[in-house]
Amino acid sequence: MLSRILLVDDEKDFLDSLVRGLLISGFRHIRAEQDPNKALALVQQGEPVDIAILDITMPEMSGIDLLQKIKQISPSTECIMATAADEASVAVQCIKQGAFDYRVKPFNLEELLAVLFKAIERKNLLEIHRIGKQNRPPDLSNPEAFSRIATQSKQMFRLLKEAELHAASMVPILITGETGTGKELLAQAIHRASSRTRAPFVAVNMTALSPALFESEFYGHTKGAFTGAVQDRCGLLETASQGTLFLDEIGSLPLVLQGKLLRVLQEGEYFKIGTSRPRGADVRFIAATNAELFALQEQDLFRKDLFYRLCGAWLALPPLRGRKEDIPLLIQQFLDQYQGQHNHPTIEDSALDLLQRYDYPGNIRELKSIVQHAANLAKAAPISIHHLPVYVVDAVTRHRRTAPSTCSTDIAPLAEIEREHILRAFRATGGNKVQTARLLHIGLNTLRRKLQTYGE
Structure with missing residues (x-):
């Protein structure tokens, strides 16, 4: 996980235990210091710190003094205070000085992680707000995770940065966009950018799920649990354990099944068919749809409570016609994929110009199909207009004939x-x-x- 964490505590055993727990939980950028003055020097020298976990009672400098100084130097650093004294006045003082939260020792790792992820989400939301005000595209901290998404669009760079920030938290993510905009590709990138990257990414198309077999598919079953259960079967939740479960076309899930999925999201547990003991659902949920979920809610076809559970973060992918500056880049990416088959295919300027004028109702998926069609016809020759599908050429030329003159006085203000x-x-x-x-x-x-x- 990319979040940079600073731990400051004069108790070495506690500090070592905390480092081990965070490493096991997927955090990689951890700095631990027993001396608060050394910790403060790191911040003063400009070392970036996303989250600081500070002990309040230390001999060299109190945690509250350290908190105050860190917030003066780095206001965006979220600070979690830890102390053995459960005193309300101390807690109030910490919050007044800008602490995110206050924990009383001893606390277990799960309790700390819950607070830590909330602090990360708060920091990410503030960062997303700041990105929205920038004129330049934001830089990705982990560009390799998003390397399969070809873009030079400022709008897309902002969206990818949002996705990267949300990847660091555990909140469910809803991805919306028209068919063919790359929703699953974005979900895979989020998985690679998260602490769950070494665990499975499991994709399921909700339209293909049979209502009668939903529980068996999702929860799994034991041998003999019902007629036909001749052996144990892992469900999707178990298969994706510690990883990401991608729910594609979530808008098509029948209403009767939405309540069952909602329970897993709310409770974080499920029952494997044939057993009476609950199992923890340790998965990150990412859902995607090209449907208008608000319209489905108005028609009572999609539960509002499920929508709000899935929509811990919302990423709206733009259609290809809204990011036409990416078309040449995507075409080149697809042509590079055909190098072995077609001996470095190229494309003529006239064909490229025509493809940039087309609106792509099928979005990136349609563009890929068009390029493949043209590369197959051109073989080793450069792709020309004559190699493009007739319906594409006709659509562009028809639009050109019917487009109003640029000198028209009917142009809307x-x-x-x-x-x-x-x-x-x-x-x-x-x-x-x-x-x-x-x-x-x-x-x-x-x-x-x-x-x-x-x-x-």
Whole structure:
């Protein structure tokens, strides 16, 4: 896990135990110090610290003094205080000085991890808010995890940075987007960027699940649990244990099964068919859909409580027509994949120009199919317009013939186009202002002002 953690405690045994526990839990960037002055010097020298876990009672410097100095130098560092004294006045003092939380020793690892992940999520949300105000694309801390996603779009870079930040926490993630936008590819990248990267990534298409076999598929069963159960079977939750379970097309899950999935998300446990003892569901849930979940909720086809459980973080993938600067990059990526088959295929400028004018209702998946089609026809020759599918060429040339003249006086004012775009996004999110602002990458106050102007 990429979060950088600083531990400060004068008790060596406690410190060593804490380091071991965090390493086992997947954290890799841990710095432990018994001397608070040395810890403070690290922060003063500019060493980045995401989370600091500080003992309050230390001989050289109190943890509260250290907390105050760290927050002055690095306000974004979230601090968790630890002490053997359970005193309300001390807890209040810590919170006033900017501590995220306060834990009384002795505490177990699970208790600490719960607080630690909340602190990481808070820091990530603040970082996402800061990224939204930047003019330049953010840098990824772990670019290798996202290397399979080809992009040069600022919008996509921001979304990938959000995905990377959420990967560090354990919250369920909902990925939305049209068919073919790369939802599973993004889910795989999040898995690789998380502490669960060495465990399985298990993908299941919810449309392929039979309602009658849902419990057997998800929970597994023991031999003899029912007629036909001739041997033990691992369910998806067990197969994905300590890893990621990707629920594709979650919007198609029948209502009767949504309650069963919700229980696993709420309780974190399930019963294997044929047993009476609950099992822990140690999986990270990532769900994806191309359906409008708000519309399904209005029709009572999707549970609101399940939506809010799945939507610990929401990543909305843009369609390819909304990131056309990526088309040349994606085409080259697909052509590179065919090198062994077609001897380094290339593409003529005229064909590339035409492909950049097409709108791709099937998104990246459709573009890949088009490039494969053209490469098969061109073989070793450069891909020309004549090698492209007829329906693509016809769609572009027909649009060119019917497109209004740039000299037309009927062009809508920019403010009207903006109004229509904002209201369309607002309705697509079911009137959720927070989600609309995130979808449009604008500030919430800006959105509220504009909606007020529009009478919404």
